[in-house]
Amino acid sequence: MDFGVLATCLLIIIARIGDVSLGTMRTIMVVQGRRWISWGLGFFEVLIWLYAVSSVMRNLEHPIYALCYAFGFATGNYVGLTVERWLSLGDQAVRIFTRKGPAMAGFLRENQFGVTEFDGRGRDGPVHHLFIQARRRGIARLVNLARQIDPECFYVVEDVRSASTAYANGSSREPTGWRAIIKKK
Missing domain, CATH: 1.20.58 (Methane Monooxygenase Hydroxylase; Chain G, domain 1)
Structure with missing residues (x-):
């Protein structure tokens, strides 16, 4: 050749x-x-x-x-x-279902995640549903923290296309540097 x-x-x-x-x-x-x-x-x-x-x-x-x-x-x-x-561009929404909702929500808040709590009913009785929006880059840390409180918690991670507000310390802070350019639509 x-x-x-x-x-x-x-x-x-x-x-x-x-x-x-x-x-x-x-x-x-x-x-x-x-x-x-x-x-x-x-x-x-x-x-x-x-x-x-x-x-x-x-x-x-x-x-x-x-x-x-x-x-x-x-x-x-x-x-x-x-x-x-x-x-790891963008935010994701994490829904965690656990029987240890108040303890987990408090622990996640101590670690700078904004958490919204809901009460629900699962197959085996009452459960707590936690909703957290966070930067994609922080999702692995978030899941690890949740599993420290309840290793058997069930969670779902979804991409967030848009959200009405930039809430929570772990999510949607105004980007800086080159990310500010990418963030503009």
């Missing part, structure tokens, strides 16, 4: 990793309602994709390019999801 073919393979892989990663981020921004960022990411995603697909289509005599295209696509999905997890 000559150097030109190898270089083109590498460029196709890098281009596909780039455009698929941008596509993953664009999809997340669309779901979160961030129109202008979605527009910009989509613009660059398609520019990169056009380069990659045209490199394959112009050189059909080299089937290795199609394999590189597929490899770049698969790797781009992995990279895009890894970047998305690393950035």
